[in-house]
Amino acid sequence: EAGVTQSPTHLIKTRGQQATLRCSPISGHTSVYWYQQALGLGLQFLLWYDEGEERNRGNFPPRFSGRQFPNYSSELNVNALELEDSALYLCASSLRGYSGNTIYFGEGSWLTVV
Amino acid sequence: KQEVTQIPAALSVPEGENLVLNCSFTDSAIYNLQWFRQDPGKGLTSLLLIQSSQREQTSGRLNASLDKSSGRSTLYIAASQPGDSATYLCAVGDSNYQLIWGAGTKLIIKP
Numbered sequence: 001e002a003g004v005t006q007s008p009t010h011l012i013k014t015r016g017q018q019a020t021l022r023c024s025p026i027s028g029h030t031s032v033y034w035y036q037q038a039l040g041l042g043l044q045f046l047l048w049y050d051e052g053e054e055r056n057r058g059n060f061p062p063r064f065s066g067r068q069f070p071n072y073s074s075e076l077n078v079n080a081l082e083l084e085d086s087a088l089y090l091c092a093s094s095l096r097g098y099s100g101n102t103i104y105f106g107e108g109s110w111l112t113v114v
Numbered sequence: 115k116q117e118v119t120q121i122p123a124a125l126s127v128p129e130g131e132n133l134v135l136n137c138s139f140t141d142s143a144i145y146n147l148q149w150f151r152q153d154p155g156k157g158l159t160s161l162l163l164i165q166s167s168q169r170e171q172t173s174g175r176l177n178a179s180l181d182k183s184s185g186r187s188t189l190y191i192a193a194s195q196p197g198d199s200a201t202y203l204c205a206v207g208d209s210n211y212q213l214i215w216g217a218g219t220k221l222i223i224k225p
Contacts, residue, residue, distance in 0.1 A: 105157040
């Protein structure tokens with residue numbers, strides 16, 4: 001069974017551009033989560049989607065947005081890129097909600113803003 | 115507000131030793147607690163999930179315990195190996211479907 005898959009693995013963008021990252025959850029999982037992990041820092045929660053709707057949002061500006069598609073895959077969009085957006089972006093999936101359910105992570109997408 | 119702390123931030127031990135990693139949380143009203151490992155530049159791998167009604171979980175050389183009343187969880191690694199070198203993170207699940215993360219313990223096993 002395929003795990004959580006993310007694309008692209010690496011992405012280099014110029015400041016001010018937009019980046020789009022994609023995530024496919026484990027089959028049967030309806031919840032998708034996005035995290036940012038800047039170099040040397042901890043995991044910062046970005047977004048939680050379930051059944052196509054945004055369920056929760058971390059403390060990030062509106063230029064971080066995303067959506068979940070009917071097949072439960074998801075994309076994260078970062079507009080007006082800033083240098084400090086350079087980080088590893090991790091996607092995770094689970095059966096609905098965290099409660100009682102193990103969360104599984106993808107390998108991440110490295111975003112570098114120059 | 116739930117806060118999760120992992121001490122120490124880094125730990126280096128010789129191969130073969132048994133070791134304990136600590137995770138503490140401030141609010142005992144948790145749904146579950148998970149332990150993960152992260153290799154450098156990689157995603158996270160789930161190790162063990164303990165439900166709030168459980169006291170411990172075991173998988174191979176790993177044993178995680180949970181004491182809600184004292185706000186503590188420990189991850190015990192038996193007979194450590196160089197391949198165990200990684201950053202270990204704990205995360206607490208609350209009633210709002212949130213996961214609150216510790217900052218992790220970077221573990222180095224010296225051959």
